[in-house]
Amino acid sequence: MRKTPSSASRTTGAAANSPGNEYSVDELARVADSTVRNIRAYQDRGLLAPPEKRGRVGIYDDTHVSRLKLIHHLLARGYSLANIQDLIKAIEEGHDLRSILGLENAIGGRWSQERPQAYSLAALATMFGGTAPAALAKAVELGLLERDGLKFVAKSPSSLAAGAAMAREGIPAREMLDMMSDVRPHFEAVAKVLVDLVVRRLDRYDEASLPPPADVPALVEAIGRMRPLAMVLVESEMNRALEEAAGGYLGDRVATIMKKRLGHVPDENRKTGTASGPPRKRATKR
Incomplete structure (x- = not known):
């Protein structure tokens, strides 16, 4: 029997995405940009831990996502x-490379908790008031939708729902795309800037080596704390920019x-808050 990653290895760093x-297996292939065939092949070679069995169904988690991204x-x-198989073997045998298991999950794990959702063509047409082939092709090109037989899978159902709501407000889907x-x-x-900021805590270590195993838990926890904070910064800055754009x-x-109704626009003094009345009429001599 081919050796597979141990259950201990699978759970290392799990707290980073709790x-x-x-x-x-189909959902795992979608979120990790892989294929079911490759997932099976990696499992056969011992590169990927087997799923948890629940009856006849195999259940994967975020440690599998981060391992696939590493591969x-x-x-x-x-x-x-x-x-890569030698690397995984070295990790399981307790070499310093074990540190990468926690770090790969903390840095390379998914930032979103959304699960992919499949939609029929009819459902998309209902959501968007019709689905032009060009718009569907553009959505697939951007990775917003993925073909799955006769259906389309959205990795972010909330984004799709937001787009549908904007379409109901009269914004054409093609313009949004x-x-x-x-x-x-x-x-x-x-x-890129945010990821560099989050992982900068690794800069104090030599580029060609991993942090000492004793330092890894604290690093994993710190990176796990910083990830949601980075998202808050992005949302806050986006709100500020939207307010300024809307105000402008x-x-x-x-x-x-x-200008249209009154025949003039505020002069420069009025723009800066200086009181300024209407232009005075020039006095004429009698």
């Missing part, structure tokens, strides 16, 4: 499955109305 998510990251950097395509690079840049638009709109 309460954790649970997934079927994908190492594969992208040119490591072979054999190399174009907006998301335009702003995504900016969000990715913000995310309202000011411009009011100025336009005054």
Whole structure:
């Protein structure tokens, strides 16, 4: 029988994502950007722990998500499955690489607690008042929806529901998708800065080595605390920017109305709060 990761290894660092998510094998493949076939293959090679059995159903959790992300990251950097298998074996044998188990879950684990949800084409049409093929294709391209046979799976049902609510307010789905395509690079840049900020606690260690095992629990807890705080900062700054943008638009709109109705716009003194009455008529000599 091929050796698989121990249950102790599977639970290392679990506190970093408590309460954790649970997934079927199909859901795990979606949230980890993998395939069911690859998941089975990684389990057969001992790279991925088997799921918890509940009757005839296998249940996976966030430790499986972070392990899959680690495998994908190492594969992208040119490591072979054999190399990764040696790494996992070294971890299980108690080498210092064991530290990576807690850190991979704290840093690489999911930030969202949402579970994917499947929608039929008819359900999407009802939500958005019709579904143009071009809009569906754009949503799939952006990763907002994923085809699954005759259905579409949303990784973030709440985002889909928000988009549907905006569509009911009269904003075309295609315009929302174009907006998301335009702003995504900016969000990715913000995310990069925040991740760098959160993991900067690792900077005091040599780049080519992991922290000492004794330091790992405190690091995992610190990173786990900072992740939700980073989300608060993003939400707060986004609210501030939206308020400023809305206020600027309202000011411009009011100025336009005054110009149209009153025939003038506030002069510079009035804009700065200085009292200023209407222009005086020039006196004429009799």
